[in-house]
Amino acid sequence: MHNDIVNTIHESSLLFSNYEAGSGIKKALEMGRDDILFELKASKLKGRGGAGFPTSTKWMLVAAATGADKFIICNADEGEPGTFKDRVLLMNAPFLILDGMVVGGYTVGAAHGYIYLRGEYVYMRQFLEDCLNEMREKNLLGNNICGKEGFNFDISIVMGAGAYVCGEETALIESLEGQRGEPRNRPPYPVNTGLCGAPTTVNNVETLAAVPHIILMGGEKYAERGTSASSGxxxxxxxxxxxxxxxxxxxxxxxxxxxxxxxxxxxxxxxxxxxxxxxxxxxxxxxxxxxxxxxxxxxxxxxxxESRKMLHVLKNFMEFFVEESCGQCTPCRIGNQKLLEGVEMIEKNQYTFAHINNLKELGETMKVASKCGLGQSSPNPFLSILEDFKEEIFHAKSDGVYK
Amino acid sequence: MKHLKTSRAPISQKAYVPSAPENVDTIGGTVTVQINSKTMTVPFGTTILEACRMSDIYIPTLCAHEDLGIGGHCRLCLVDVEGMRTLQASCAFPITAPLKVKTSTIAVRKARKHIMELLLSEHVGECYACVKNGNCELQDLAKEMGVDSYMFGHDNVSKYPVDRSSYSVIRDMDKCVNCRRCVRTCIDLQEVGCLEAIGRGAETHIDTFMAKPLAEVVCINCGQCINRCPTGALYANDPSDEIWRAIEDPTKHVVIQTAPSPRAAIGEEFGLEPGISLTKELNTAIKRIGFDKVFDTNFTADLTIMEEGTELLTRIKKAVVDGDESVKLPQFTSCSPGWVKYIEHFYPEYLDHLSSAKSPQQMFGTIIKTFYAEQAGIDPKDIVSVALMPCSAKKFECNRPEMDASGYKDVDYGLTAREMAMMIKEAGMKLPSLPKSDFDNPFGLGSGAGLIFGATGGVMEAALRTVYELVTGREVPFEKLRIEAVRGFEGVKQSSVVLENVVPDWSFLEGVELKFIVAHGTANAKKVMELLKAGELYDVHFIEIMACPGGCLGGGGQPVPTNEKIRKARAKAIYAEEETLPVRKSHENSHVAEFYAKFIPEGPCSHKSHELLHTHYTKRGKFIL
Missing domain, CATH: 3.10.20.600 (Ubiquitin-like (UB roll))
Structure with a gap:
């Protein structure tokens, strides 16, 4: 099965370079929690899922939170249209991610980790289970990992059911608990009240994959890559x-x-x-x-x-959101429908600029009024495409009133 | 998945309670918050919405409800919190650190207006043709926000058929605005869970398991969802048209019985403060509408106490003296049809614990078409028997197939307090200003014990007053007969009374500690049932359960809105009225004694009484085909 999937990796500078499975864990266990957090902070690693929350801060908050149970969750619900890098990482560098989870579990004090795997990736489940078993055999998972007294950690895989919104961390946690995948109110944040009410860190696949490299090469060396605010x-x-x-x-x-x-x-x-x-x-x-x-x-x-029609591109995105909103909060559930209706009006050339402007204001409201990141970002394509491609989109109206 | 919790209600729907210090005077017990220009100190964990209400700042809300967990769905209550990138739902934001909040910035007001417009855009229908016209939260909000046109359109094409399958609750999902109060009511408040959000995105709507009709799922007909629905999406099945027709029909003899709770609440429908009883004004209104007779359900409440109390003592005797192991104790009350359906669905294996005595409504139904028909010389087929109830489940109860002991349908129509108010309004009357009049005989006398059936603990209190006195020959040892242990709105109340110096007939009860439990709301019923299942209630004798929060006075047929404050006011009115009554113990009701002497001379729980005043139940289970 592994070989049936062709992953096109054109260029790689670090993540797909040689990595000896388990070496990150061994080094991390030697370093201790404080040093791991120190190196992470020095690396300036930020969440790779898109929101860019500093990983060291998240782990520090979970490590500092009080609770009998703590959890680390690997967000492998790669659902953003046009994203397929986590799939490639999971298939080509699984141990990087799993080692990253073990290091994370050690750092925050979690005894259990969950991989929330996108429903469509069910084909790689067996492969990942095999990887986990291999780690268990090598004592990279289980009790007293690598001889570290008292560090017990294991990982389970849970399948998602195909909802885009379950990539949002609190919706993911709800789904993991067996509920309808819908974002929770924040605060409280998952670092305090996450899975089953326990402090929980939810990290993207790619974020976790960077951790073993940072442990091995040192945070400062890692931060040499990229820009000052975006390292690595x-x-x-x-x-x-x-x-x-x-x-x-x-x-x-x-x-x-x-x-x-x-x-x-x-x-x-x-x-x-x-x-x-x-x-x-x-x-x-x-x-x-x-x-x-x-x-x-x-x-x-x-x-x-140049051959693409931007209005079609926009319509495609809006159709996606109308379907993938969890339907919980008003701005996202109905707002996206209204934006899509607006696009269809433009398509049929049955619009007024007054209405389009109303919809743009609605888009601004959705950005601040929606419950979670989905609704807060779903008007982005509507706003940016209508603004930047207005000549192309509104060419049919010749009166030129549009402002 | 050993770590995962098993409770059905999602955490997101439960109120988030940060671990606040018990004493707010300790350091960290309070937080300072600045709302607009006003700085105030609030207990740690207070939500912004609560803080605003404390300082008399009005925030529009739709999905928030005092009785329910936090939603955060509608987003109408958005406020600006300094330092946050987005606006925050004030109902869902606990204050755990000093905050600066602005409640009416341009962005906030614009967002609220947009949200209102969005809600209206998918709310199908017109206000004139709506059962909630004039008492609709959505309508009020639209007015407050000055909605003068539909910015994002207004749908008039029906998307969902109206579900009229249930005898009790009608669901018109076209009017639903997805606030999910009904979902939270059903799961959090009642632990029934027959309503849930289904579908995703634009398809999201509230539906039952497998989109079955409400009559074919585990709905217990309690109608609590109706009481909390902010629009006209949920309402009770209204029989008033049929009743009007029967009143106009000269061949029909239309009688009505009125339960205690609607009388204590119906004034709210006429603009009165909660907590004013209009019992006698209501009698006048009913007679003026054209009902032939108005009877007091308290009479059959007393009858219920006689039957249920005797049944309890018989069960205890069988268990203690005869050593009969087939006797099931504790005995549960069976007055609440919501509770009866709940136990039929969720704990069918415990149905033998349920008292076989009918509810007061159904007892009355039977004796009206037997005893009363005989006395008055009317053919029972010409009698139309109506029951004014605080309850939507009573509509289901009177339609149960086994409720035909009189040879006819015992009770023809269950009418809620809301529907009665509508009938009075239609008849052109202002209830509060009507003159007073009495109930009709031969059932004109109801005791105070029957009256307090309306509040949680009332049946227990009434039963204790009678059972204790039957067994010991003395009044219950409480000042003014107030049994405080069973009063109040605590979810599950447990207490006991020791029977000493008993009369010779009941000598086997000497020294017995009579233990009893009172619970209201089926979420609390579930707690009791789980304790029973775990074997922890083996020594309890009697358990009163009412399906609705607060008991019948909080029923699904009562005026909307509801919250604990309103329910407490109603309870106060009921207890106050009770103490003014001349007879306060069921067994001292002379009309009841007369009834037994004339009609069932063998007394309570005799063969004839079993035929007429007792019933049986159906094992329904959770999975209905």
Whole structure:
């Protein structure tokens, strides 16, 4: 099964380099908790799922939280459209992730970890279970790991059921508990009240994969890569109109222009960065940098060339959100429907600019009023595409009133 | 998955209670919060919404309800919290650190307006043609926010068929705004869980298991969801049209019995403060509407006490003296049809614990079409028997197939307090200003013991007053007959009374500690049932359970809105009225004694009484085909 899946890795500087399974755990256990947190802080590692929360802070909060049980969860619910880097990591570098979880479990004081695996990735479950068994045999999982007295840790795999929103950490936890996958109110945050009410850290696959490297090479060395606010390397899932789609591991701070040249993209009109919930970058802004301080992304890069109609692109995204909203809060559940209706009105040339402006204001409301990140980011494509491609989209209206 | 919890209610729907110090005077017990320009100190963990209400700042809310866990679904209560990137739902934000909150910034007001417009855009229907017109939270909010046009449209195409399958609750999901109060009521408050959010995104709606009709799922008909629905999506099955028709039909003799709880609450429908009883004004209104007779359900409440009390003593005697192991103790009350259906669904193996005595409504139904028909010389087929109840489940109860001891359908229609108020309004009357009049004979006298059936603990109190006196020959040893141990709104109340110096007939009860439990709301019923299952209630004799929070006065047919304050006011009114009555013990009701002498001379729990005043139950289980 492993070999049936072809993963196209075009370029890699770190994550897919040689890594001896278990070496990160052994080093980490020698270092102790404080030193691990120190190195993580020095590495300036931020969450790779897209939100960019500092990993060291998250782990520190869970480590400091009081609770008999603590949990570490690997968020492998890779559901953002255009993202496939976690799949590649899970299949090509599983031990990097699993070792990262063990190190995390040790650091925060968790005795159990869960991998929340996207429903569509069920084919890799057996492979991952085999990896876990291999680790158990080598005492990298189980009781007194690597001879460390009192450090007991194990990992289970739980399958998701295909809901996009379950990539949101609190919805993921609800789903893991066997409930309907819907985001919780925050506060309280999962670092205090997470899985079954216990302090919980939820980390992206790629974040966890970076941890063993940071442990081995040292935080400062890792932070030499990338920019000052965005350290290290990042996996980008490249798809769309280019010659060489696939996974690229590049250092943070690369401009979109540089990236397009690397992947062989020509006549590019727009690049959707960050998946459906990300923003659409028009040609005039291709000098922007991919970094948390400029264009932040969980790694999804979709390239659209001159032949693509941006309104269709937008409609596709909005249809996605209308379907994938969890339906819990009003702004997201109904707001996305209204935005989609707006797009359809434009498509049929049956709109007024007054209404489109109302919808843009609604989009701004959704960004601040929705319960979770899904609804807060779902108006992004609507707002950015209508703004940056207004000439193309509104060409049918000739009165030129649009402002 | 050994770590995972097993309770059914999602954590997200439970109120988040941070570990606050018990004493707010200790350091860390309070937090300072600045709301707009006003700085105040609130207990640690207070939500922003609560803090705003404390300082008289109005925040619009829709999904929040005092009785329920935190939702955070509708987002109408958004406020601006300094330092937060997004606006925060004030109902769901506990204050655990000093905060600065602004409640009416431009962004906040715009967001609220947008949300309101979005809610209205999917709320199908027009206000004039709605059962909740005039008492609708959504309507009120739209007015408050000055909605003058539909910015995002207004759907008039029906998406869901109206579910009229249930005798009690009608669901019109076109009017639903997905606040999920009904879901939280059903799961958190009642632990029934027959309503849940189904589907995702635009398809999200509230539905039953496998989208079955409400009559075919585990719904117990308690109607608590109706009491908390902010729109007209849930309402009771209204029989008033049929009743009007029967009143106009000269061949029909229409009688009505009125339960204690609607009388203590119906004034709310006419703008009165909660807690004002309008018993005698109601009698006048009913007569003016055209009912031929108005009877007091307290009469059959007394009858219930006679039957149920005798049954209890008989069970205890069989168990203690005869050593009969087939006798099931503790005995449960069976007055609450919501509770009866709950135990039929969720604990069918314990049905033998349920008293076989009918509820007061059904006892009355039987004797109206037998005893009364005989006395008054009316053919029972011409009698239309209506029951004014605080309850939606009573509508189901009177339609149970076994409820035909009189040879006819014992009770023809169950009418809620809300529907009665509507009938009075339709008849052009203002209830509070009507003159007073009495109940009709031969059932004109009801004791105070029957009256307090309306509050949680009332049946127990009434039963104790009678059982204790029967057994010992003395009054219950409490001042003014107030048995405080069973009063109040605590979820599960447990107490006991020792029977000493008993009369010779009951000598085997000498020194026995009579133990009893009172619970209200089926979530509390579940706690009791789980204790029973675990074998911890082996020495308890009698358990009163009411399906609704607060007992019947909080029933699913009572005026909307409801909250604990309102329910307490109603309870106060009932207890106050009780003490003004001349007879306060069921066995001292002379009309009851007369009834037994004339109609069932063999007395309570005799053969004839079993035929007419007792019933049996159905093992339903959780899985219905």
């Amino acid at each position: 390397s990042k996996l980008f899932s490249i798809s769309g109109d280019c010659e060489k789609p696939g996974v690229y591991e590049l250092n943070w701070g690369i401009t979109i222009n540089e990236l397009l040249a690397k992947v062989g993209a020509y006549n590019t009109k727009a690049v959707q960065v960050g998946g459906a919930s990300g923003i659409c970058i028009p040609k005039s802004k291709f000098d922007r940098k991919l970094a948390y301080e400029d264009v932040a992304t969980g790694g999804s890069i979709m390239i659209f060339n």
